[in-house]
Amino acid sequence: MDDHRADLRSGKLKLYALEKVLPPDEAVGLRREFIAGETNTDLAALGEYTIPIDRVVARNCENMIGCVQIPVGVAGPVTVCGEYAEGSFWLPLATTEGALVASVNRGCSAISKAGGAEVRILRDGMTRAPVFAAGSVAHAHEVVAFAEDHLMEIAEIAQSTTSHGEFLGMVPYVVGTSVFLRFEFDTKDAMGMNMVTIASQKVADFIARETGARLVALSGNMCTDKKPAAINLVEGRGKTVTAGVFLPDDLIRDVFKCDTASLLDVNTRKNLVGSARAGAIGFNAHAANIIAALYIACGQDPAHVVEGSSCITTADPMDGGVYVAVTLPAVQVGTVGGGTGIATQAACLSLLGVAGGGDPPGANAKAFAEIVAAGVLAGELSLLGALAAQHLAKAHKELGRG
Template sequence: MDQYRSDLREGRLKLYALEKVLPPDDAVTLRREYIEEETGSDLSPLSSYSIPIDRIVARNCENMIGCVQVPVGVAGPVPVKGEYADTIVWLPLATTEGALVASVNRGCSAIAKAGGAEVRILRDGMTRAPVFAAGSVAHAHEVAAFAEDHLMEIQEIAESTTSHGELIGLVPYIVGTSVFLRFEFDTKDAMGMNMVTIASQKAADYIAEETGARLVALSGNMCADKKPAAINLVEGRGKTVTAGVFLPDALCKEVFKCDSASLAEVNMRKNLVGSARAGALGFNAHAANIIAALYIACGQDPAHVVEGSSCITTADLMEGGVYVAVTLPAVQVGTVGGGTGIATQAACLSLLRVAGSGDPPGANAKAFAEIVAAGVLAGELSLLGALAAQHLARAHKELGRG
């Protein structure tokens, strides 16, 4: 180890190359110690972890120096009445925000007492949108027309790169001489960004060769990945999911200490009017809170919380109570690939009974998306109830503690 440490200091060995000469655990330890020496920091709290890291250093994290531990709480049980998830589940929530798990837990209790959350997936498609440069607006039109006219050939070329993904759509957008082709794929149980990127590259190369357009960037931001975007709110990206539950008046009073009309008014004035006045792309109370906690616990890409925050929460007063629903236009989740193979994250997916590939393929990812929607519904119910009953500050004082 001393020789490797000396090689690092003198530049004969790169920090990122330690795994080539050392076992993963030794490489991580030496890298952490080297950074401690260089910076005068104490990084020993990062040295304690139970997950096997052989796969992680190869697939998930470069220049690894240890692990940051995030507490995981559980909320539930919550009955999910979906087409893919028709079960009762406990929700693993990774968070450092006091009161969040307790809040979701209260929402789960209300949903359970109401008979469960109805959940449906409205559409499913992961997108990638390369941008091409054309020579003129006429040429741009020709490129778009070629892509639409040769969809079958493009589909065959794209799908030659994957044994699971399917190209299910292509929509062109033209801005002057820029041509954006928004490919949409069914990625089965994978979240699918790597899959659609590789497939889109091969398809884009073919289109450029056949049309004379120049491929400028494989992602032209019409996808739109990890950024707030109206196109995802309207067209969806990943899985578009909706979940709802009817709360009788007596149940609102029992669980949330408010009446149905007050809960509906808070939703209208806060989530709808307030969000519209702010120019927000999401119309919800705190959907991102639940999405982030579930994504981190279950090995998803937490940056996709951006798209998840575009949730729209609605509350319809009906005879005897209120029907509250959440619609999430862009839920990007997978049960294979990415961080889902890390031991702790795989355990959380197993808790939800959605780990690994589904039967048929894609069933587990869809079930997971339905569970996410049910969790968001629980979180929205609880916060709306707290606001309607004027209990929000008290809950944070008691549970958040600053």
């Protein structure tokens, strides 16, 4: 170990190469020690972790120096009446925001008392959109025509790269001499970005070779990945999910301490009018809070909270109560691959009963997406109720103060 320390200091051994000469835990420890010395910082707390890291250093994190721990609370149980998720579920929420878990817990209680959240997946398709440079607008038109005329061949090429995914289709977009081809795939239980990227590369190479268009970038931002975008709100990306529940007037009074009219007014003026005036992509109270907490706990890519937060919350007055629903156009989740195999995250997926591959393939990821939507609905209901009852500041004062 002393030789390795000396080699690091001299530059003979690179930080990123430590796993090639040491077991993972020792490599991480030595790297942390080196960085602590270089920055004169106490990093000992980062070395306190229980997850096995052999897989982590190989597949999830380069130049690892330790782990940041996030508290995980549980909300629920919440009753979900979906096509893939059916029953009562405890929601693992990783967060440092005081009052969040308590708020979602109250929403879960209201949903369960009302008989459960109806949840449906409206469509399912992960996208990747390469951008090509054509020589002229006429050439750009020819590129699109070629891709449309050879769609079956494109599907075969895409399918040759994966034994799990399924090519669903393509939508072209042209801007001057730039050609964007938005490919869509069913990625089963994987979130699927690696799968669709590899497939899209082979397809894009074929199109460039056959048309003479120049492949500029494998992602042309029409996908759109990890950025706010109207195309995801309109067309969807990943799973488009909706969840709703009818709340009787007396349940609203008992659980949220407000009346139905006040809850409706808050949703209209805050979630709809306020969001529209602000030019928001999403029209909701705080969907990102619940999505982020569930994604982090369950090994999802937290950057996809960007798309997930483009949620629209609606409230329809009905005889004797109100029907509240959330529509999430871009829920990008998986139960295999990525961070789902890390021990703590796998435990949270197991808590939900969706860890690993589903039977049939894709069933677990769809069930997880339905649970996410039910959790978002719970969070929306609770915050709408707190605002309608003028209780928001009180709750944060009691539960969220540092």
